[in-house]
Amino acid sequence: MPGKALFQKTFTIKKDDFANAGEASVQIKNILKDVGFDSSVIRRVAVASYEAEMNVVMYGGGGNVRLAVNPDNVMLVVEDKGPGIPDVDQAMQEGFSTATDEMREMGFGAGMGLPNIKRNSDDLKIITSPDSGTRLEICIRSSVSGTEEN
Amino acid sequence: MKLSDIAAELGLKVEAGAQGLDAEVTGGYVSDLLSDVIGNCTAGQLWITLQVHDNIVAVATLKELAGIVIINGKQVSANAVEKAEAEGIPILSTQLPAYETAGRLYQLGIGAD
Ligand SMILES: Nc1ncnc2c1ncn2[C@@H]1O[C@H](COP(=O)(O)OP(=O)(O)OP(=O)(O)O)[C@@H](O)[C@H]1O
Ligand SMILES: [Mg+2]
Numbered sequence: 230m231p232g233k234a235l236f237q238k239t240f241t242i243k244k245d246d247f248a249n250a251g252e253a254s255v256q257i258k259n260i261l262k263d264v265g266f267d268s269s270v271i272r273r274v275a276v277a278s279y280e281a282e283m284n285v286v287m288y289g290g291g292g293n294v295r296l297a298v299n300p301d302n303v304m305l306v307v308e309d310k311g312p313g314i315p316d317v318d319q320a321m322q323e324g325f326s327t328a329t330d331e332m333r334e335m336g337f338g339a340g341m342g343l344p345n346i347k348r349n350s351d352d353l354k355i356i357t358s359p360d361s362g363t364r365l366e367i368c369i370r371s372s373v374s375g376t377e378e379n
Numbered sequence: 380m381k382l383s384d385i386a387a388e389l390g391l392k393v394e395a396g397a398q399g400l401d402a403e404v405t406g407g408y409v410s411d412l413l414s415d416v417i418g419n420c421t422a423g424q425l426w427i428t429l430q431v432h433d434n435i436v437a438v439a440t441l442k443e444l445a446g447i448v449i450i451n452g453k454q455v456s457a458n459a460v461e462k463a464e465a466e467g468i469p470i471l472s473t474q475l476p477a478y479e480t481a482g483r484l485y486q487l488g489i490g491a492d
Binding site for chain 1: 414417418438443
């Protein structure tokens, strides 16, 4: 990854851990709040982070999310060693989902997660294969409020 | 309108997060699909749902919602209560179904936004 991040932190995401799912995203949101990002950036990161985290919990068999705060963007790199996404174009379509009945009962499986990530990011790369799992690189442009004058 | 006033008007029971009852409610949203809420809810809205599992608190926290109203007399999970207390997210409950809950809110002047 080019350049040096101002701040970096990796969070572990556990497989099928619905009880604690979303915790990494809440922590990321709190960090960005402390750093002083404006709320529109924080909200976009929160949406992208949550959806990516839930997909790792439900389909990826666990993994991790790395937060990197750069001078003009926030990067989220979300990785799992799961089965990969066979057809990314199809997965990106709103409404497409392979969620189980159990997941659907909990309100997951609307097939809106990846479209939500796309809509809330400035750049989204999905690298996926059956051998190496899935990696999302999500970039959200920003500037840290209050530090522009420095 | 403050969430505490809404709770009083509709007879909602406070299950958790009483410290957040002072929040001003900017609107309402009815959905049982988490990605729908994550994608379309805006900060300050009151979320009406029949979902009662732990994850609803993360959704409300991330979206900075005013609170969650659990409908149909469903019992929210003990874990969700614990998380809501920690995050200061009010969880309220009612015997009413979603339609009536939303209708009553609308009558109080709480629109979509
Ligand atoms: N990390 C992943 N590994 C394997 N498959 C994935 C992964 N992320 C997404 N998918 C596949 O892509 C589909 C669409 O994902 P998306 O997040 O858009 O919707 P969903 O998770 O099914 O529902 P929602 O996010 O609305 O709860 C999933 O149902 C799943 O088949
Ligand atoms: Mg999803």
